Amino acid sequence: MPAEFTPILNKLYVFKKHTVLMIVSGQGIFEVDFKNYNFSAGKSIFLSPGQYLQLLSGSYSMLLYEFNEKDVRHIENSRFLFKHLISIGHVDLKQTGQIYASQLRNIDICETNTPLLSEAIKDWLQINPFNATGHDINLLFDLKEIIDENYMEHISLADVSKRLNEKPYHINTLTKEKLDHTLNKLAADKLLLEAKRKIVFTDLSTKEVAYETGFNDPDYFNRFFKKKTSFTPLEFRKRYEFDERDTFVNDLLGLIDAHFNDEHFAEFYAGQLAVTPQTLSKKISQKLATSFTHLISEKILQESKYLLQQGMPVNIIAFNLGFKEPNHFSAFFKNLTSKTPTQFLADF
Numbered sequence: 001m002p003a004e005f006t007p008i009l010n011k012l013y014v015f016k017k018h019t020v021l022m023i024v025s026g027q028g029i030f031e032v033d034f035k036n037y038n039f040s041a042g043k044s045i046f047l048s049p050g051q052y053l054q055l056l057s058g059s060y061s062m063l064l065y066e067f068n069e070k071d072v073r074h075i076e077n078s079r080f081l082f083k084h085l086i087s088i089g090h091v092d093l094k095q096t097g098q099i100y101a102s103q104l105r106n107i108d109i110c111e112t113n114t115p116l117l118s119e120a121i122k123d124w125l126q127i128n129p130f131n132a133t134g135h136d137i138n139l140l141f142d143l144k145e146i147i148d149e150n151y152m153e154h155i156s157l158a159d160v161s162k163r164l165n166e167k168p169y170h171i172n173t174l175t176k177e178k179l180d181h182t183l184n185k186l187a188a189d190k191l192l193l194e195a196k197r198k199i200v201f202t203d204l205s206t207k208e209v210a211y212e213t214g215f216n217d218p219d220y221f222n223r224f225f226k227k228k229t230s231f232t233p234l235e236f237r238k239r240y241e242f243d244e245r246d247t248f249v250n251d252l253l254g255l256i257d258a259h260f261n262d263e264h265f266a267e268f269y270a271g272q273l274a275v276t277p278q279t280l281s282k283k284i285s286q287k288l289a290t291s292f293t294h295l296i297s298e299k300i301l302q303e304s305k306y307l308l309q310q311g312m313p314v315n316i317i318a319f320n321l322g323f324k325e326p327n328h329f330s331a332f333f334k335n336l337t338s339k340t341p342t343q344f345l346a347d348f
Contacts, residue, residue, distance in 0.1 A: 005064035007055040009250075012240070014052045014201065018067040018082055020116060021045040021053070027302070028058015029253065029288065032088050034196050036290050038298050039090065040306075044120060046081040046089035050197070056288060057253040065116060077121050079141050083148075085130075086179050091123040130178040139166060140178060143186070151190040152214030157183055192228050195221075199233050200240045206233045239286070248273070249287055252280075253295075260299045261321050266292045301336050304329070305344070314341050 005021065007013060007030065022044045029038045031054045032047065038058075039045065047053070049069070072078045081089045130137060142164055147155065160183060161168040175181055181189070191213060198209045210221035225233050255272050263269070269292070270280040284292050300321055307317045318329035334340050339347070 002063040002065050005062040007053060007060060007062070009055050009057070009059075012052050012054050014050070015047050015066075016049055018049060018069065018072045019047045019051075020065040020067070020120075021047065022063040022065075024061045024063060026058060026060035028060060029056045030054060030060070031056055031289075033084075033193060034289065035088070036288055037088060038302065040302055042092060043090050046120070048082045048084075052201075057249050067117070072117070075117050075121070077125070078117060079145075080124050080137070081117065081120055083141055083144050085140060085144055086181070089124075091120050091127065132174075132178055136174055136178070139164060139171070139174060143171065143175070143183075147183075147187050147190050151187055151194065155183065155187050188228075192225070195225060195233075196229075196236065199237050209233065248283055252284070256295060256299050260296060260303070264296055264300075264322060297332075297336060301333070304333060304341070308341055308345055317341075 002022075023039055023041050025041050027038065027040045029036050031037075032045075033051060036056065072082065081091075083089075128137075130140065132140070143160065146160055146163060157168045157172060161171060164171065172183065175183060175186065179186070195209055195213045198204055198212060199206075202209075204212065206222065207218040210218040213221070215221035215224070222232060225231070225236070229236055231239070251273060252269060255269050259268065266277045266280055270277045273280065275283070281292060284290060284295065288295070304317055304321060307320070308314075312320075314330065315326040318326040321329065323329040323332070330340055333344070337344060
């Protein structure tokens with residue numbers, strides 16, 4: 001049976017097993033592997049052992065399922081859910097939150113009964129987030145596994161090509177077109193992720209982290225880390241020592257919730273928080289690792305999807321969300337989703 005899971009604000013939850021988190025209700029921003037997400041009800045999220053979740057704002061009610069390694073390994077294509085490529089593994093649920101929560105509470109997960117993962121894999125393949133053939137999807141995940149196993153070493157395209165029995169040009173083109181990354185960028189991102197994990201979740205010194213991630217020169221590691229994150233390793237560690245007196249994140253997100261349909265520009269929110277727009281931008285970057293534009297756009301997009309699903313006409317939605325013309329709203333929606341509002345409804 002699933003467990004009820006309501007994450008506490010700013011608490012770090014590190015998962016020891018393969019875990020599925022299903023959002024029953026709520027909204028907000030949470031962090032997984034140092035990236036921010038603001039999924040709403042109707043999403044199921046897949047986490048591997050060692051990954052964490054930290055709720056940065058808002059509140060969620062979730063259902064939590066855990067799977068043993070051997071059980072996941074026996075499910076065909078389970079890596080599509082748990083071996084994350086660029087973004088966290090997730091799928092949309094096709095039922096309303098109430099129906100979904102009621103049904104899932106009664107699923108008994110065991111070795112011989114894994115409908116949850118099997119159905120999620122079917123949904124993932126149907127969505128086909130990389131818009132790729134079955135062969136290329138498997139190629140991408142094969143590449144991911146090679147990088148995960150060898151990220152502390154120099155991984156050449158020639159070596160990968162030989163191991164995958166695939167032409168270098170095709171591998172290079174595939175990673176650029178489907179992931180918007182190069183092989184070197186994927187390897188560097190994996191190295192940086194492991195360094196971040198050791199800095200935040202262990203008491204290792206910076207020198208020890210450098211050696212454990214394959215750097216012979218701790219000073220070079222410090223330069224590498226600061227170039228990638230804009231923080232020294234010690235500054236980065238301090239970011240996760242949360243000070244409960246700092247209410248900036250909740251104050252800002254509360255303002256966005258209250259005014260997003262009327263106020264779309266940073267100057268308004270900076271004024272409400274008594275800071276300059278430049279300071280607002282800097283604090284958002286430091287505390288949420290994102291931008292004001294991303295925060296307000298995602299909030300507007302989330303609300304527009306909800307209103308579309310409720311049957312509200314596009315022109316009314318555009319007016320309610322502060323757009324001067326319906327075509328401005330449609331262009332905004334398509335820019336973020338690659339679909340027009342009409343196409344989004346047709347696929348829903």
